[in-house]
Amino acid sequence: DIQMTQSPSTLSASVGDRVTITCRASQSFSDWLAWYQQKPGRAPKLLIYKASSLGSGVPSRFSGSGSGTEFTLTISSLQPDDFATYYCQQYNSYWETFGQGTKVEIK
Amino acid sequence: EVQLVESGGGLIQPGGSLRLSCAVSGFIVGSNYMSWVRQAPGKGLEWVSLIYSGGSIHYADSVKGRFTISRDNSKNTVYLQMNSLRAEDTAVYYCHRLAAPFDYWGQGTLVTVSS
Numbered sequence: 001d002i003q004m005t006q007s008p009s010t011l012s013a014s015v016g017d018r019v020t021i022t023c024r025a026s027q028s029f030s031d032w033l034a035w036y037q038q039k040p041g042r043a044p045k046l047l048i049y050k051a052s053s054l055g056s057g058v059p060s061r062f063s064g065s066g067s068g069t070e071f072t073l074t075i076s077s078l079q080p081d082d083f084a085t086y087y088c089q090q091y092n093s094y095w096e097t098f099g100q101g102t103k104v105e106i107k
Numbered sequence: 108e109v110q111l112v113e114s115g116g117g118l119i120q121p122g123g124s125l126r127l128s129c130a131v132s133g134f135i136v137g138s139n140y141m142s143w144v145r146q147a148p149g150k151g152l153e154w155v156s157l158i159y160s161g162g163s164i165h166y167a168d169s170v171k172g173r174f175t176i177s178r179d180n181s182k183n184t185v186y187l188q189m190n191s192l193r194a195e196d197t198a199v200y201y202c203h204r205l206a207a208p209f210d211y212w213g214q215g216t217l218v219t220v221s222s
Contacts, residue, residue, distance in 0.1 A: 001168070034205065034207075034210075036152075038152070043201055043212035043213070043214065043215060044152065044201075044212060045210075045212075046205065046207070046208075046209070049205070049207035049208060049210075050207065053207065053208065054208070055207070055208050055209070055210070056209050085151075087151065087152050089152075089154070091205065094157075094163070094165040095154070095165055095167065096142065096157065097154060098144075098151060098153065098154060099151075100151045101151040101152070
């Protein structure tokens with residue numbers, strides 16, 4: 001199985017900051033990687049698919065990059081609505097896996 | 108409009124069984140791959156199982172041999188039969204379809220395994 005390790009687990013930032021979250025895979029795979037945002041009590045929401053493609057209706061301040069074993073999610077200018085928990089997910093293999101999550105908190 | 112509505116959660120004793128349902132409207136379950144994802148209280152997301160349109164089925168190691176995913180095309184519904192439940196299976200269970208650039212989630216159904 002492909003294991004996904006996210007870092008950091010918690011991130012404190014201010015409105016307007018540039019934020020980067022990293023996801024590392026235990027083995028190399030193609031670009032079948034997604035990023036989700038989740039707020040308390042809500043289902044996750046797709047932000048990025050195929051490593052770098054923007055989900056439907058997702059603001060352009062979100063971007064994804066990477067390949068092989070290292071992927072990143074970048075928020076170019078953090079907005080108040082962006083304080084949430086973010087997860088990466090590989091859907092390359094028959095056994096999908098999520099990273100453990102990164103909570104973005106207000107500094 | 109696409110909707111996924113889960114049901115079947117509740118309080119169950121360790122060793123018991125539950126069947127979760129995910130009733131879908133807006134797309135054909137049998138023509139798409141569907142997943143179950145769970146989230147233990149205060150914890151992260153954990154992929155549980157998926158079923159492909161062709162019928163191929165896969166499970167996380169943590170539930171293999173205890174959980175069974177299935178679908179009823181006539182009811183446009185996906186199921187998760189959960190047997191031999193353990194305390195660590197306590198979670199909100201979501202059904203999910205990734206259809207990039209869209210994705211669809213149910214509201215979740217809470218399963219609590221406790222004596």
